[in-house]
Amino acid sequence: MSQNFLYKWPYTALDSASGWHANEAGTYLQRDLPETSAQLEADSRWPAFFPSPTCLVTTTNGKEVGFEKVVGPSIVNRFPYIAALSFCRQTLSKRHHRRGRFAKLLEAGRSVAIQFLTPGEQLATAIKVIAETPEEKTSERLNLARLKTRPGQTVEAPVINNAYLVYEGKLVKPSKDFFGNAIYEKAWADVGSHRVYFIEITAIQxxxxxxxxxxxxxxxxxxxxSPxxxxxKPERVTPKSGLAKHYQKGYTPQYKFPAANTVAFEADDSAHGMAIRYLAPLPKDQIEVDNDRARWPCFFPSPTGMITAWTKDGRANLMPCGSTTIISRHPLIIAPCVSYSKINERYAPRASLYTIRMAKSFGCGVAYINDALTKAIRYSGTTSFANDPDKIANSGLHTSFRPLAPQLADLPIHFECKLAGEIRMGTHIMLLGEVKSILVRNDLSVNNPMNWCSWANVKTSNH
Structure with a gap:
């Protein structure tokens, strides 16, 4: 893979010049937020690593086409099937500047195509063109990148011919959730420096x-x-007895699709060398009660946030959350999405939602590729705190006390967040966590960085 697509963090020393200092115990480096305007203008890159995927997005008002790169696209609700895309609405720096022209095109045309290309020369060219072409000339970017397109199946937004995966969608319309509560009174929410658009998926190619x-x-x-x-470090999982009858979610950080442990892609049509699945326009017609059939209908790149919180009686709770993303740079907002509707065992009201609401704060740890950690994520992600109040210890993980939320000592990065709000979306609640401080272990450094690629690849199947 080209080095262009590999990301290492940290890329510079975590020292006082970049806002870091030793914590009280001297065991971690700490950075307090928010930053000043001058600090952001000098360097608005995320102050610490979070494993967010990247996609390319097109939109159109019928006359002009917009083309952007989006960091942190996320599936945030299951029924209806909603993706969230975050665009900067305030100029913070040369990196984070207002995407006003693209936003106008999107709000006028009300549709997008969220697209994924494999790492290679074509993707590298697209990223370079987007970075070097002024935002007000967003309509010129597709041609400058020499990307051929075709119309979408359900939207006017153009689809890149060489995309291997495309999510078509429209700005969500006002509706009600399964309890009769109003949702999506607006198709977007302004959160800090960014505007978050909620896109109802209409088709997947x-x-x-x-x-x-x-x-x-x-x-x-x-x-x-390498810690x-x-x-x-994580130890062996010791499951609480009597939980085997509960639904077990599978998890692997090294994900392949399709595979024996994933759903099959159920296509309704085919065109242009793509299998196409259309999604029903009403949430009630999308619902799958069966736990496995209720899984996402197709692959979408998703990181995992290790969400922690203190219960009312001072116990530590953990919820690995696969729908966690960063939606604002200033203030830095981490947004895990937590189920509150009763659809089945997979999508059911989470005790963690109540815990975080009561605590008014939560932590978000960053995990890494490690067999013991993978097993810990599987157990803690499947097991409700209501069924195993000691699930962190039984997952083989260790906690350290922090005032806002428990810190998982086994993880190299810990974000401490104050709950700043929430957005109801249908089956899930998006929690808005304003990051107040970040802790980084001493063994994570320029000489021993995390390695990451925000793009998936496509390979010939072995079977």
């Missing part, structure tokens, strides 16, 4: 060789990293 299992999407949902063996 997947390259036919992938849909047929001849090729597979390979996605690494966590970074690679200091002398520091805390």
């Amino acid at each position: 997947l390259r036919k060789d992938i849909a047929e299992g001849k090729s597979q999407i390979h996605w690494q949902g966590l970074p690679e990293w 200091d063996p002398a520091l805390p």
